[in-house]
Each structure stands twice: as C-alpha cells, then as structure tokens.
Amino acid sequence: xxxxxxxxxxxxxxxxxxxxxxxxxxxxxxxxxxxxxxxxxxxxxxxxxxxxxxxxxxxxxxxxxxxxxxxxxxxxxxxxxxxxxxxxxxxxxxxxxxxxxxxxxxxxxxx
Amino acid sequence: xxxxxxxxxxxxxxxxxxxxxxxxxxxxxxxxxxxxxxxxxxxxxxxxxxxxxxxxxxxxxxxxxxxxxxxxxxxxxxxxxxxxxxxxxxxxxxxxxxxxxxxxxxxxxxxxxx
Numbered sequence: 001x002x003x004x005x006x007x008x009x010x011x012x013x014x015x016x017x018x019x020x021x022x023x024x025x026x027x028x029x030x031x032x033x034x035x036x037x038x039x040x041x042x043x044x045x046x047x048x049x050x051x052x053x054x055x056x057x058x059x060x061x062x063x064x065x066x067x068x069x070x071x072x073x074x075x076x077x078x079x080x081x082x083x084x085x086x087x088x089x090x091x092x093x094x095x096x097x098x099x100x101x102x103x104x105x106x107x108x109x110x111x
Numbered sequence: 112x113x114x115x116x117x118x119x120x121x122x123x124x125x126x127x128x129x130x131x132x133x134x135x136x137x138x139x140x141x142x143x144x145x146x147x148x149x150x151x152x153x154x155x156x157x158x159x160x161x162x163x164x165x166x167x168x169x170x171x172x173x174x175x176x177x178x179x180x181x182x183x184x185x186x187x188x189x190x191x192x193x194x195x196x197x198x199x200x201x202x203x204x205x206x207x208x209x210x211x212x213x214x215x216x217x218x219x220x221x222x223x224x225x
Contacts, residue, residue: 001173036212038156045206045215046156057213089156091212098170099146100212102156 002026004092006103011111012080020106022073022090029092035073036091036100037066039084046089050075077108085110113137113214115207120219123197127223131192133207133216140188141165144210147181147192149203150218157203162190164210175201197223 003025012018022035029035037050050056050066053073063079073090090103119131133145146161159172160181169181180193190207204218 038212040156045218047215048213051212087155091158098158098172099144099161100158102148102158105155 001097002092002094002101004090004101004103006088006090006106008104009107009109011109012077012084014080014082014110016080017076017078018080018108019069020075020077020088020090020108021069022075022092022103023071024092026094028071029068029073031068033073033092033094035066035068037064037073037075038089038091040087040089040105080110082110084108113209115209115214115216117205117207117216117219120205120221122222122224124225125198125223127197128193128195129197129221131194131205131207131219131221133190133192135188135190135207135209138209141185145181145183145190146208146210146212147190148206148208148215149201149221150206151200151203154203160192161210194221197221199223 005023031053035053038046040046049060054066065076067074088106091100093100114136116134123129148158159175162169162181166183178196183190202223204220206218207216
C-alpha cells in the first residue's frame, strides 16, 4: 500500500500565504491521483475543500486553492485567517486498490 | 440536504463484534460508492473500506482485512460495517462517507476495551 506524505506542521502569519504539500511513495503525484484536500477542526468531522486537484465546493473559501507543484499535490492558503487553524489531510487515489489513501495530516497554526 | 447518520458504536470487549450502520438521505443512494473512514483518538484519518454503488465490489485496508465486512442495502439507503475479532487498536471514531468525499457523517465512536 502506498504511503502519502505531508508536512507534520506549518505556521503562517495572519494574512500570510502558506503551501501544504502531498507526496506519494510511488513517485510523482499527477492529476490521475485525483488529489483531495480536507480540513478538520477539533471535535468535527473532516470537510472537503478541494477535489480532483483544484476544484472547489461552494463552501470552500476563495483563499484556498489546489494545484500540482514539484511532483506533489499542493494546497495554498493565501491570506490566512485565524479560523484556518486546523488539521489538513490530503487523499490520493490509486486505481485498483482501496479507493484512496490519506496522508498523515498537517497541523496548521495561524500565529 | 445530504445527510449521513451513523449508529451502532459503543464499548465492546477485545475479540467481540459490532455492526455499524449509516443511514443516508437527500441523494440517490444507489448511484454512489460508499466508504468507511476511521480516526483513532488523537490520530489521523484511515480509509478502511469502500463498496461500489451496486455492492458488487468491496475493498479493505490491510489493517482490517479478514475482520471487517462492508455491505449495503440500496432499498433501505443504508451501508453497514460488520466488525469482528475487534482489537484495542480498532478504537476510533468511524465515519461514513459518500463517494467523492464531499459528505461525511458525524461519526460513531467504537471503543474496544475490557
């Protein structure tokens, strides 16, 4: 089973920009992995922010964007707000296998 | 409004069994794959199983293979997770997730302890 890697923790200043990344032990992450990004706050179920690399839901704040960057999937937060402090998980799909493997999560601190 | 409501969690002894249910509403259930994702206390998310829209194919994570069975009843808009031979490391919140990942239930806590 593939291993999906994320930064354990990142810190961003209010109003600042930060990029979270998501890598795969099998090699380059492509659009064929249909990268997903989820936000989870304490005591809540995860909420999907991004699907299929860069697509947003109506509830996704405009300051979040998804992309492929340097062989990884990336989630960029531009103009961080205090309410963005949360755990962020990526999910990559691997065809033929159990439909999706989560990364270990990134704890994002807005400070 | 899409709703997923899990039930069936609770305290069970090691080696015991439990069946989780997830009642779906607000969408055409039979059109979607369904997933179970769990989260141990203070840990990350683990995708443990999925089932195709017609129930013809299922997949399991290595950590639960042979001990867990996913099934669904499209007439009742419900997906199930039968859990056997439970271990302490199965203690977690279990989430039901609609295919695509946009909709999650509130989760049900399973605690395996003597």
